[in-house]
Amino acid sequence: MSAETMIAPGFSDPVFQSQAAFRALLAALSEPGTLQKVASEIAPPEGLATATATALLTLADYETPVWLPEPLRNGPAGAWLRFHCGATLVENPAEAAFAVIDGAADEPSLSAFNLGTDQFPDRSTTVIVQVNGLEGGHAITLAGPGILGSRDIAPQGLRSGFTDELRENGALYPLGVDVLLAHGEGLIGLPRSTQIEEAR
Numbered sequence: 037m038s039a040e041t042m043i044a045p046g047f048s049d050p051v052f053q054s055q056a057a058f059r060a061l062l063a064a065l066s067e068p069g070t071l072q073k074v075a076s077e078i079a080p081p082e083g084l085a086t087a088t089a090t091a092l093l094t095l096a097d098y099e100t101p102v103w104l105p106e107p108l109r110n111g112p113a114g115a116w117l118r119f120h121c122g123a124t125l126v127e128n129p130a131e132a133a134f135a136v137i138d139g140a141a142d143e144p145s146l147s148a149f150n151l152g153t154d155q156f157p158d159r160s161t162t163v164i165v166q167v168n169g170l171e172g173g174h175a176i177t178l179a180g181p182g183i184l185g186s187r188d189i190a191p192q193g194l195r196s197g198f199t200d201e202l203r204e205n206g207a208l209y210p211l212g213v214d215v216l217l218a219h220g221e222g223l224i225g226l227p228r229s230t231q232i233e234e235a236r
Contacts, residue, residue, distance in 0.1 A: 043112075044079045046093050046120040053077075057094040064225030065214060069178045069187035071170060072223045081116040083108045087218040088136055088164050089116075095162070096134055098122035103132035103149070103161075105141070132161045139167040139194045139217070146201045149213050157210040160228070164216045168193030170224055176202075179231045189224055191217050202232040 057074045064072040080089035096102055102123045104114060109125050117123050126132055129148040137144065152160035167173075173192035176199055179185070205212040205228060212228035226232070 043116055043119045044081055046078060046116075053090075054094045057090045060223060061091055061094065061216070061225075064216060064223045065227045066225075067182045068180065068225050068227055068230045069183060069189045070224070072225070073221050074223060075221055081112040083111060083113045084116075084136065085166055085218045086221045087216075087223045088166055090221075091164060091216065091218070091223070092117060092123075092134060092136075093120060096121040096123045098124070100133040101126045101131050103127075103129050103135040105136070105138060108136065129161070133159075135161050135163045137163060137165055139165045139191070139198065142195060146205050146213055146215070151205075151208060151213060152211045154211075160211065160213050162214045162216065164218050165194075167191045167217050167219050170217060170219050170222045175234075177233045178226070179233070180206075181227075181229045183230070189217075191219075191224070199232060199234055202226060202230075206231055 060072040060074045074087050074090040078089060080086050100123055102117060103126050108114060114125050129135060129144045130150050132149060135149055146163060149161035149163055152158065169192035171190055173190045175188050175190045178187045178189065209228050214228055215226040217224040
């Protein structure tokens with residue numbers, strides 16, 4: 037196996053590291069808008085933030101189809117996920133249990149993913165949106181479960197209209213996707229129950 041095709045290691049202590057990461061992910065989705073850190077000490081494959089790679093190592097397995105943008109799916113990130121998680125990488129966003137998108141890319145839209153059904157709203161896709169930063173961008177105001185009053189976040193590197201997509205997604209509740217914003221080791225959760233407004 038050449039250096040170019042070497043697959044980076046995953047967790048060195050899978051039980052401890054996955055439990056710690058799961059707690060951070062749970063906190064991100066139960067306390068929307070709060071910055072959570074995952075310090076799993078892994079070297080993520082090219083194209084995946086540390087937080088993204090850690091979340092997928094923690095959540096994905098051979099029963100959870102994953103959608104990645106084509107360059108990632110066919111590159112080191114796809115090989116790394118198949119090796120460590122046994123995950124099936126799907127081409128159709130609507131088939132994914134978990135997905136990774138570039139926040140600045142035009143496609144796919146949040147509505148392209150599995151929004152759940154009336155019988156099984158919990159089977160919707162969890163979408164990890166990789167951004168250029170979790171602070172210093174255009175402010176968005178959040179409200180809803182897990183938020184006392186309101187909370188502002190200001191991620192960098194989201195495409196034009198993404199706030200509208202988040203608002204439309206929230207209007208579908210209890211259907212809709214859950215969103216995690218990821219950069220470096222940081223995560224911010226935006227579950228489908230969160231109400232989104234442009235900050236004034």
